[in-house]
Amino acid sequence: MTNRKYIITILLFFLIGAKCVAQKNKVNDVTAHHLAAVHDWQFHSINQAGVLVGQAGSAFQMQTINGMQYKSWFTGIGAGLDDYRFRGIPLFIDFRKEFGSSKNYFFIYAGAGIHFIWLTDKQKKDYSVSNYGVHDFSNGLYFDAGIGYKVKFNDKIAIIISPGFSHKKTDAKNSDVICPFQGPCYVNSNRFDYNLNRLSVNAGVEF
Amino acid sequence: MKKNILFNQNIVGILLLIIIFPGCLKDKVTHTYTLNVPILKSLSAVRADMKTAPATSLTSVGKIYIQGNYIFMNEKEKGIHIIDNSNPSSPHNISFINIPGNEDIAVKGTILYADAYNDLVAFDISDPTHVTPKKFISNAFPDRGYYNPNTSPDSIMLVVGWTTKDTTVDYNSQPDVIYNVSCPSCQVLAAVPASQTDNQANNGTGGSMSRFTIINNYLYTVTHQDLNVFDISIPENPNFQNKTLLSWDIETIYPFKNRLFIGSNSGVFMFDITSSPDNPSRTGQFAHARACDPVIADDNYAYVTLSDGRKCQGFENQLDIVDIKKLDENLSPLVKSYPLTHPQGLSKDGNTLFICDDKDGLKVYDATDVMNLKMISNIKDAETYDVITTGGLAIVVSKDGLYQYDYTDLSNIHLISKLAVKN
Numbered sequence: 001m002t003n004r005k006y007i008i009t010i011l012l013f014f015l016i017g018a019k020c021v022a023q024k025n026k027v028n029d030v031t032a033h034h035l036a037a038v039h040d041w042q043f044h045s046i047n048q049a050g051v052l053v054g055q056a057g058s059a060f061q062m063q064t065i066n067g068m069q070y071k072s073w074f075t076g077i078g079a080g081l082d083d084y085r086f087r088g089i090p091l092f093i094d095f096r097k098e099f100g101s102s103k104n105y106f107f108i109y110a111g112a113g114i115h116f117i118w119l120t121d122k123q124k125k126d127y128s129v130s131n132y133g134v135h136d137f138s139n140g141l142y143f144d145a146g147i148g149y150k151v152k153f154n155d156k157i158a159i160i161i162s163p164g165f166s167h168k169k170t171d172a173k174n175s176d177v178i179c180p181f182q183g184p185c186y187v188n189s190n191r192f193d194y195n196l197n198r199l200s201v202n203a204g205v206e207f
Numbered sequence: 208m209k210k211n212i213l214f215n216q217n218i219v220g221i222l223l224l225i226i227i228f229p230g231c232l233k234d235k236v237t238h239t240y241t242l243n244v245p246i247l248k249s250l251s252a253v254r255a256d257m258k259t260a261p262a263t264s265l266t267s268v269g270k271i272y273i274q275g276n277y278i279f280m281n282e283k284e285k286g287i288h289i290i291d292n293s294n295p296s297s298p299h300n301i302s303f304i305n306i307p308g309n310e311d312i313a314v315k316g317t318i319l320y321a322d323a324y325n326d327l328v329a330f331d332i333s334d335p336t337h338v339t340p341k342k343f344i345s346n347a348f349p350d351r352g353y354y355n356p357n358t359s360p361d362s363i364m365l366v367v368g369w370t371t372k373d374t375t376v377d378y379n380s381q382p383d384v385i386y387n388v389s390c391p392s393c394q395v396l397a398a399v400p401a402s403q404t405d406n407q408a409n410n411g412t413g414g415s416m417s418r419f420t421i422i423n424n425y426l427y428t429v430t431h432q433d434l435n436v437f438d439i440s441i442p443e444n445p446n447f448q449n450k451t452l453l454s455w456d457i458e459t460i461y462p463f464k465n466r467l468f469i470g471s472n473s474g475v476f477m478f479d480i481t482s483s484p485d486n487p488s489r490t491g492q493f494a495h496a497r498a499c500d501p502v503i504a505d506d507n508y509a510y511v512t513l514s515d516g517r518k519c520q521g522f523e524n525q526l527d528i529v530d531i532k533k534l535d536e537n538l539s540p541l542v543k544s545y546p547l548t549h550p551q552g553l554s555k556d557g558n559t560l561f562i563c564d565d566k567d568g569l570k571v572y573d574a575t576d577v578m579n580l581k582m583i584s585n586i587k588d589a590e591t592y593d594v595i596t597t598g599g600l601a602i603v604v605s606k607d608g609l610y611q612y613d614y615t616d617l618s619n620i621h622l623i624s625k626l627a628v629k630n
Contacts, residue, residue: 055232055233055234179284182365183284183366183369184367184369185283186369189241190241194236
C-alpha cells in the first residue's frame with residue numbers, strides 16, 4: 001500500500017506540473033508542430049529517472065535513450081541503471097509513438113533488450129553464497145512498456161513522464177560435487193529463476 | 208477541453224491500474240534442483256559385479272597409481288579406469304574395473320589391491336582388459352562402517368549409484384534466501400587424488416595423497432585412525448597381519464625406503480619397518496596446526512603441504528620442510544615454511560620439487576637448498592590436485608582431467624597430453 005501511495009503522489013505532482021507548463025506553452029502549439037513537420041528526421045535524447053515498484057519494494061532507476069524521430073515515431077537505443085532487487089544495467093531498443101497534433105503529446109513506448117547483472121557488494125553477500133557454494137548470476141531478458149505524456153518546454157526541450165510496466169529476468173546457478181557417506185559422488189546443482197515484474201514510473205527531459 | 212478530458216482520463220486510468228492490479232507486479236521465483244535417489248544393491252551382487260567393463264569416459268578425477276605402462280585412476284566410489292600410457296603423448300582409456308565403494312588403490316606386480324566399502328579386494332590385472340577378483344577380505348576396514356560384518360552379504364544393501372530427476376518448485380515464500388536443498392544426508396569431501404608411494408619398480412608408484420602403499424611384501428593402509436598391515440608375499444592372497452591405533456583424522460601414507468610417513472590433520476607420524484615390517488614402530492612425530500597435509504620424503508627431509516578448507520578445518524596454506532633426523536631424535540624438526548595458495552599433493556624427483564597448488568596450478572621448484580627454494584616454473588593450465596613424477600614425466604591430476612608434462616628439460620616443461628573429464 002505504501003508503494004502505491006508513493007507512486008500516486010509522484011504522478012499527481014507531475015500531473016499538476018505538466019498542466020502548468022501546458023497552459024504556458026499553449027499559444028505556441030501550432031507553430032511548434034509546423035516546425036517539427038519540416039524536419040522529419042530528428043535526433044532526440046531522452047534522459048529520465050524514476051522508481052520501480054514491485055513485490056520486493058521500491059528501487060531507483062534511470063535511463064538514457066538516444067535515437068531518431070520520424071514524424072510521430074521514435075526509435076532509439078537505451079541504457080540505464082536498474083536497482084530493483086538485483087542491480088543491473090539494461091541495454092535495450094526503444095520504440096515510441098506519439099499521439100495528438102498539439103505541442104504536447106501522449107505517447108506509448110515499448111523497449112526490449114538485455115539486463116546485464118551488476119550486483120552490489122551487499123547483494124553478492126546476501127544472494128550469491130549459500131551453504132554449498134557460490135551462485136553465479138546470469139544476464140537476462142529486459143523489457144518495459146507503458147504510456148507517457150510529453151510537455152514541450154520550448155522548441156528543444158520537453159518534460160516527459162511515463163508510467164508503465166517493467167520486467168527483468170535473471171537466474172542464479174551453482175553446482176557442487178557432493179560425496180555422501182555412502183555411494184558415489186554426484187553433481188548437485190541448483191538454479192533459481194527470477195522473473196521480476198515492476199511498476200515503472202519515469203520522469204525526465206527530452207531534447 | 209477535449210484534450211484535457213483525454214489527459215485526465217488517462218491519468219485516472221493509470222491510478223486505477225495501480226490500485227486495482229497489484230497482482231501483476233509479483234515476482235515469480237522458481238527453484239530447480241536435482242533430486243538424487245539411491246540405487247541399492249546387495250553386497251553379494253556388488254561383489255559379483257566386480258569385473259572389467261568397457262572403458263568409460265572420466266567423469267571425475269581420483270587417486271592414481273602407475274604400474275609399468277599403465278595408469279590406474281579411480282573414480283571415487285565407482286571403480287578404476289585403466290589407461291594405457293605406453294605413449295604418454297596419447298594415453299588411451301582401455302577399460303574400467305567396476306568397484307563400488309572404492310577409494311584407494313595400490314599395485315604389486317599383476318595384482319591390484321582396492322578397497323570396496325569395508326572390504327579389501329585383490330584383483331588379477333595380468334590382462335588389463337579382463338580383470339577378475341582373486342580374493343575378498345571381508346570387513347578389512349570396519350571403521351568405514353558400511354555394514355555389520357555379522358550380517359549375511361545377501362542382506363546387506365549398499366548404495367551403488369543415483370538416479371537423478373530435475374525438480375522445479377516455486378520459491379516465492381523465501382525470495383531473499385538461497386538454500387541448497389537437494390543434499391540429503393550428504394557430507395562434503397574434497398576430491399583427493401592419488402598418492403605417491405613405494406620404491407620397487409614391481410610395485411608401481413602412487414601419489415602423495417593415498418591411503419594405500421606397498422613396501423616389499425606388505426601392503427600398508429591407513430583408515431581415519433588406524434594403520435593396517437597386510438602380508439602380500441603371495442600377492443593374490445593378502446592376509447591381514449595387525450592394526451595399530453594412531454590418532455584421529457589420519458589422511459595419507461607415504462613410503463620412503465624403510466620408513467612410513469603418515470599425515471594427519473594434526474601432524475606427521477614417522478614409522479620404521481626395518482626390524483619388523485609387519486609391525487611398524489613409531490619413531491617420530493611432527494605436530495602442526497590443524498590442516499590437511501599430504502607428505503613426501505627424501506633421505507633428509509619430509510615435505511608437508513598444509514591446506515585449509517571445510518574438510519581440513521584449518522587456516523594455513525603452506526609447505527613445511529621437516530628435518531627427518533630431528534624427527535628421529537624428537538627435536539624440533541621444522542626447517543622452514545613457504546606460503547602457498549592452497550597446496551595439495553606433491554612429488555620430488557632428485558632436487559626438483561613439484562607442488563600442486565590447486566587453482567594456482569603446478570609449481571616446480573629447485574629444492575637443492577631447502578632454506579631457499581627457487582621457483583623454476585608455475586604452470587597454470589588447471590586446478591591441480593596431485594602429481595607423480597617418473598623419469599622426466601609428470602602426471603598431474605587436475606579438476607578437469609589428467610595432464611602429462613615432459614620435464615626432461617626443466618627450462619622447457621611442456622604439456623604433452625591431456626585426458627579430459629567429460630561431465
